[in-house]
Amino acid sequence: MGREEYQAGDLVFAMLMLFIVLVLLVSIPFETKWFDGVPLVKQPRLWPTFCLVGMALFGLLYSIQIWRSYKIQLGQVQGELNELSSWLRPLEFVFYFVLYVWSVPLAGYLLSTLLFFSLLTIRAGYRTLLMFWVSLATGFGIVIVFKSLLQVKIASGAIYDYLPDGWATFFMIYF
Numbered sequence: 001m002g003r004e005e006y007q008a009g010d011l012v013f014a015m016l017m018l019f020i021v022l023v024l025l026v027s028i029p030f031e032t033k034w035f036d037g038v039p040l041v042k043q044p045r046l047w048p049t050f051c052l053v054g055m056a057l058f059g060l061l062y063s064i065q066i067w068r069s070y071k072i073q074l075g076q077v078q079g080e081l082n083e084l085s086s087w088l089r090p091l092e093f094v095f096y097f098v099l100y101v102w103s104v105p106l107a108g109y110l111l112s113t114l115l116f117f118s119l120l121t122i123r124a125g126y127r128t129l130l131m132f133w134v135s136l137a138t139g140f141g142i143v144i145v146f147k148s149l150l151q152v153k154i155a156s157g158a159i160y161d162y163l164p165d166g167w168a169t170f171f172m173i174y175f
Contacts, residue, residue: 012080109159
């Protein structure tokens with residue numbers, strides 16, 4: 001029987017999952033309780049521990065299987081690094097979302113949404129004036145639906161304090 005060929009990233013994925021499961025196993029005593037006088041099968045700690053031990057066992061076996069068939073060559077290491085970089089690319093957009101959430105209490109929901117829709121449109125590669133206006137209209141529509149029609153309570157921006165009283169109240173309620 002020949003050895004299986006693994007895709008780039010399999011070894012890193014297996015090791016990462018094994019590490020995460022081991023961290024969860026170590027945290028079991030801190031995250032769950034053991035009650036005196038309660039039957040074993042009704043203990044809150046029992047079934048999560050069984051699941052994590054099973055995941056750790058199968059993760060270890062899978063890691064060993066991949067490791068045994070793994071040929072350490074420069075090209076394969078480069079393939080692993082390329083795969084890891086492709087896994088990290090979506091984190092850029094997580095960063096953008098965190099920045100957006102951070103900016104809403106400062107600049108307000110309307111201004112933050114319009115700014116980030118514009119910037120993400122440019123980041124996505126759309127450079128035409130039409131796409132810019134479509135992104136602004138979409139962002140404005142989302143703000144209207146969430147804040148005005150659905151009346152979702154979103155913190156008003158600190159920038160609204162600089163508006164005249166009537167305008168500030170209007171923007172705080174509707175935008």
